[in-house]
Amino acid sequence: MFKRYFSLGRKILFSSLLLGAVVALLAGSVQMMIFHHKRAQQFDIIIHDLQKYLDNYFGELLNTVDKLQPLTMSRCSDVSSELTSRAAFSLNVRAFLLVENGHAKCSSATGEMNVPMKQLVPQVDVSKALDLTILPGTPMMPQRPAFALWVRSPLLENRGVFTSINASLMPWILYSSRQNQFSGIALIANGTAISTYSPKPQPASLLKDTPIRTAKINGLPLTVNVYGNTWASENTQFSLLMGVMCGLLSGLLCYYVLTVRLRPGKEITSAIKRNQFYVVYQPVVGAESMQIRGVEVLMRWKHPTAGEIPPDAFINFAEAQQLIVPLTRHLFELIAKDAPALQNLLPPGAKLGINIAPAHLMAESFKQDLRDLSSMLPANYFQLVLEITERDMLNQRQAVTLFEWLHHEGYEIAIDDFGTGHSALIYLQRYSFDYLKIDRGFVNAIGTETVTSPVLDAVLTLARKMSLVTVAEGVETQEQANWLRQHGVNFLQGYWISRPLTLEKLVEAHGKPENYFTTT
Numbered sequence: 001m002f003k004r005y006f007s008l009g010r011k012i013l014f015s016s017l018l019l020g021a022v023v024a025l026l027a028g029s030v031q032m033m034i035f036h037h038k039r040a041q042q043f044d045i046i047i048h049d050l051q052k053y054l055d056n057y058f059g060e061l062l063n064t065v066d067k068l069q070p071l072t073m074s075r076c077s078d079v080s081s082e083l084t085s086r087a088a089f090s091l092n093v094r095a096f097l098l099v100e101n102g103h104a105k106c107s108s109a110t111g112e113m114n115v116p117m118k119q120l121v122p123q124v125d126v127s128k129a130l131d132l133t134i135l136p137g138t139p140m141m142p143q144r145p146a147f148a149l150w151v152r153s154p155l156l157e158n159r160g161v162f163t164s165i166n167a168s169l170m171p172w173i174l175y176s177s178r179q180n181q182f183s184g185i186a187l188i189a190n191g192t193a194i195s196t197y198s199p200k201p202q203p204a205s206l207l208k209d210t211p212i213r214t215a216k217i218n219g220l221p222l223t224v225n226v227y228g229n230t231w232a233s234e235n236t237q238f239s240l241l242m243g244v245m246c247g248l249l250s251g252l253l254c255y256y257v258l259t260v261r262l263r264p265g266k267e268i269t270s271a272i273k274r275n276q277f278y279v280v281y282q283p284v285v286g287a288e289s290m291q292i293r294g295v296e297v298l299m300r301w302k303h304p305t306a307g308e309i310p311p312d313a314f315i316n317f318a319e320a321q322q323l324i325v326p327l328t329r330h331l332f333e334l335i336a337k338d339a340p341a342l343q344n345l346l347p348p349g350a351k352l353g354i355n356i357a358p359a360h361l362m363a364e365s366f367k368q369d370l371r372d373l374s375s376m377l378p379a380n381y382f383q384l385v386l387e388i389t390e391r392d393m394l395n396q397r398q399a400v401t402l403f404e405w406l407h408h409e410g411y412e413i414a415i416d417d418f419g420t421g422h423s424a425l426i427y428l429q430r431y432s433f434d435y436l437k438i439d440r441g442f443v444n445a446i447g448t449e450t451v452t453s454p455v456l457d458a459v460l461t462l463a464r465k466m467s468l469v470t471v472a473e474g475v476e477t478q479e480q481a482n483w484l485r486q487h488g489v490n491f492l493q494g495y496w497i498s499r500p501l502t503l504e505k506l507v508e509a510h511g512k513p514e515n516y517f518t519t520t
């Protein structure tokens with residue numbers, strides 16, 4: 001029993017740890033997945049917003065440039081004021097240049113001019129219909145990077161509009177400052193990149209890691225890249241913490257539920273509260289008269305799911321759990337409740353045999369518990385007989401004084417299951433018993449193994465010499481009863497006389513002539 005109890009404890013601990021670990025893993029990874037999904041969504045939104053912003057911006061700019069194309073056919077002096085005002089109203093535009101035959105002829109900033117484009121912006125190829133590149137600076141703002149956009153006139157191949165645009169990342173930096181989910185942005189045109197990683201344009205190949213999202217801008221060789229980590233360390237930390245917390249909580253909960261709710265020890269306590277224990281009474285009759293002289297009280301447990309649990313199992317368990325004292329006290333209460341009814345059935349002086357567990361016998365509360373029982377029973381009616389097994393008497397000195405006390409208080413003592421333990425004969429000499437209950441193993445043997453039962457014979461002779469009153473347990477046949485009678489056994493108990501009965505059944509059986517035991 002003890003072994004089972006401890007291995008159960010270990011099992012509970014193991015299950016709780018396992019559950020805790022599994023829940024921790026599950027909760028942690030679910031949290032991670034949620035974060036990951038959220039992040040992916042945020043990146044999608046960011047790149048989508050950026051693309052929309054840039055599409056709009058460059059779309060408008062291309063629109064303006066288209067409107068400027070006809071001006072390339074006019075003289076600079078005629079159109080320079082319009083050029084200037086267009087530049088002023090175009091966000092971020094530094095200058096518009098009207099180009100003819102590869103020469104810049106008119107500038108929104110400086111008016112009339114005649115400078116070859118190759119000299120002004122060698123990076124731009126005016127033979128293309130459209131070209132976009134990133135410059136480290138323009139003649140007027142050499143330190144400020146700019147986009148250089150060339151759009152050839154759709155009508156006249158030798159003319160076109162060139163524009164330089166502030167490429168400072170201000171709008172995107174502002175944008176990014178609101179979003180701490182990503183670490184950088186880069187705009188790439190013609191293999192040159194301008195990014196939040198460097199104040200100057202640099203070759204796109206120098207950008208360190210691969211972008212987490214990328215998008216192309218409508219109608220232009222321009223790409224926008226967003227950089228960031230799929231995993232944020234604070235998210236990982238949070239997920240870990242979450243996992244650990246959930247795991248700890250569920251592990252503890254599991255441990256609590258398993259220990260407090262499911263441990264059989266607790267079951268005994270709760271079974272007491274829920275009234276699942278009840279008692280049955282097995283009549284003990286005088287061997288000659290066959291009249292009832294007393295009953296042995298036997299406890300039963302009707303478990304709601306496990307059904308009837310035999311006392312051998314739960315008594316041992318209650319002992320191992322240190323619950324035998326409350327259990328026996330409960331038994332005493334049950335007996336006390338039945339006492340008035342028993343009084344009607346049994347003659348005065350009838351014996352109530354109560355099994356006492358060794359652990360209870362040695363408990364401090366034992367004497368007081370017995371006194372409590374006596375005080376709950378009708379005064380001077382029943383004779384209480386404490387049924388004690390041989391193994392209870394290992395502590396000799398304590399047992400001797402206890403037995404003296406019991407006798408002094410008017411209790412009788414029966415040695416139960418006599419013959420099943422060892423050194424039984426020594427005990428007979430050492431202690432003063434009132435009854436000797438012969439184990440049903442001996443009674444069973446009557447008439448089966450040998451015609452005479454030498455051991456039982458010897459025990460009975462000894463008992464007679466020591467003037468001990470004998471009770472035979474487990475009498476199942478007439479033959480056994482006859483043999484026991486002939487050998488001077490005083491009382492009989494067993495299925496042949498009556499099975500253990502509930503109080504109701506005992507009342508029912510009372511007084512019926514076909515029953516062997518009657519009170520009259």
Ligand code: G
Pocket residue numbers: 297298299300310311312315331355356357500
């Ligand atoms: O008939 P039954 O199966 O009840 O008996 C099985 C064993 O349980 C017997 O050895 C009997 O002594 C023991 N037993 C039955 N009821 C009690 C009880 O109330 N207290 C103790 N300590 N043992 C009991």
Ligand code: G
Pocket residue numbers: 282298355387416417440473474475476493494495496500
């Ligand atoms: O306390 P003790 O160990 O004596 O408990 C008596 C036990 O013997 C109980 O379990 C009871 O149900 C059982 N019992 C009583 N009479 C008989 C009987 O005639 N035959 C058998 N096999 N068991 C019996």
Ligand code: MN
Pocket residue numbers: 296355387416417
């Ligand atoms: Mn008994």
